[in-house]
Ligand SMILES: Nc1ncnc2c1ncn2[C@@H]1O[C@H](COP(=O)(O)OP(=O)(O)O)[C@@H](O)[C@H]1O
């Protein structure tokens with residue numbers, strides 16, 4: 001097991017494709033960390049640099065206090081699960097599992113023992129003598145996990161390991177991965193574009209966009225206090241509602257204004273704002289819908305109410321913008337209704353400016 | 365009814381075509397085999413003797429007793445094996461580099477390989493003679509094998525490059541993470557995927573060398589060291605063409621290739637098919 005430290009790690013492909021613009025953080029020993037971001041943001045490149053498959057343009061990589069930047073993959077004591085699984089097609093499942101042990105000259109008796117243990121743990125004993133092509137997607141996935149686990153590596157890397165599975169199996173394997181991590185306790189670094197996977201599995205998530213880290217933190221924190229507009233929109237489904245408007249003041253009270261609609265803001269939020277043009281953010285579940293459009297509420301019109309099993313998504317028109325609210329499934333609201341909205345004041349997010357990097361304005 | 369009739373008609377047409385093609389390709393072979401067993405007087409008789417009533421082995425006996433056929437045959441085997449093994453070994457390594465490593469000017473290099481392959485052999489003979497004379501490789505079997513590399517190596521590289529490119533990079537990366545060096549990953553994981561392609565390519569490289577006449581005739585002069593094609597050409601002289609001898613020698617020279625093809629047919633089909641790698 002090891003702590004992994006990125007020291008200004010950077011990767012540029014060719015002359016000017018900046019895949020990773022500079023990673024500078026630490027992953028605690030034994031933790032489960034996800035790199036998450038849209039496709040092309042540099043997650044795989046970051047992971048491949050940890051594996052030694054991609055040479056950094058600059059910066060250093062340390063396992064504990066050992067500088068591994070220039071080491072070959074085989075000298076790093078890492079294991080990796082590929083999105084494609086990359087099982088050796090001409091070898092049986094047993095040979096696949098054993099390959100790494102053979103390369104490390106583990107004696108036959110111990111190899112058998114370890115194969116037996118891993119096979120039992122992942123429930124793949126019945127397939128040990130089969131070839132990968134004779135296995136289903138889920139079984140291949142287990143073998144790929146097994147091949148990585150069997151070596152008992154210091155760091156365990158996973159690049160979108162679940163994305164080739166169908167939805168149901170994915171949820172199942174997600175739970176198994178969590179159990180597995182709890183059991184083996186190895187440092188795991190997990191790459192995914194699926195924010196839900198990242199949220200459910202990780203101790204900490206690293207949100208990336210265009211090669212740049214946007215925010216690092218425990219999932220709850222990243223969800224509750226996104227650092228900027230990008231994170232706010234990327235984390236959570238449906239995404240956070242964002243409304244562009246102006247900061248304004250009336251009688252010493254700060255408020256947000258857009259097309260004649262005003263939202264009073266807690267004082268704590270506005271103190272730090274520089275710009276007058278801001279984004280107001282509110283998550284769908286933090287909007288309460290009332291039938292009366294009284295004084296304290298924001299008037300809105302319901303476009304569609306969509307039932308999604310245990311809950312309903314209400315698409316609302318507010319001051320010429322569409323926003324989404326999430327309610328219980330038994331909400332009586334229907335398309336065409338005129339309603340009043342109430343935004344939970346402690347759950348309002350305010351962003352300084354309207355660009356992707358617009359910083360969240362924090363109290364204090 | 366009409367549909368099944370039409371289908372069998374189409375099938376019949378296909379069979380007819382295949383049979384015609386087989387006759388076209390097979391007849392010379394048949395004639396060669398038959399003539400090798402005929403008495404000299406029967407070979408050129410008109411109307412032709414199709415199948416010798418009492419086949420004779422006299423031409424085969426003469427081949428081994430009077431001529432040095434056995435030695436030439438071994439010479440050919442030696443030279444062709446040497447050039448094929450070196451071409452496949454070097455070619456596969458070269459093709460792997462071209463398909464994987466990040467080298468500057470890789471594309472240009474790749475294209476010049478094709479150019480080297482297409483370069484007509486006739487134009488190479490004179491320069492080769494000059495160079496070989498100077499470095500003492502004239503009249504040597506190693507020299508001849510080396511000369512064969514001028515087409516065998518680019519051929520192997522060109523064909524294998526696409527084969528190796530079709531093997532997923534993930535596989536060897538997984539192997540390297542598992543503890544293999546790059547060469548071990550190539551040996552353990554990549555080559556087994558490309559095996560059908562390697563066999564097919566090797567057979568073709570061997571076949572080219574086996575049938576090659578020009579280099580063999582010019583670069584190796586002494587009788588003892590000669591390979592089959594130029595040696596057999598001597599059976600036909602201005603005075604007299606020894607048809608029986610030629611036919612017997614040709615029959616024997618065809619055998620190794622026929623056997624090789626029969627054995628590796630399976631690989632040839634997968635190997636020359638689409639990419640050759642299955643999930
Ligand atoms: N081998 C490469 N050569 C050139 N550009 C690359 C290479 N690998 C990745 N890139 C580029 O680097 C960026 C990040 O890629 P990647 O790390 O694969 O993203 P992600 O895994 O987040 O989808 C992309 O713009 C991609 O096109």
Ligand SMILES: [Mg+2]
Nearest residue numbers: 040043044045
């Ligand atoms: Mg990726």
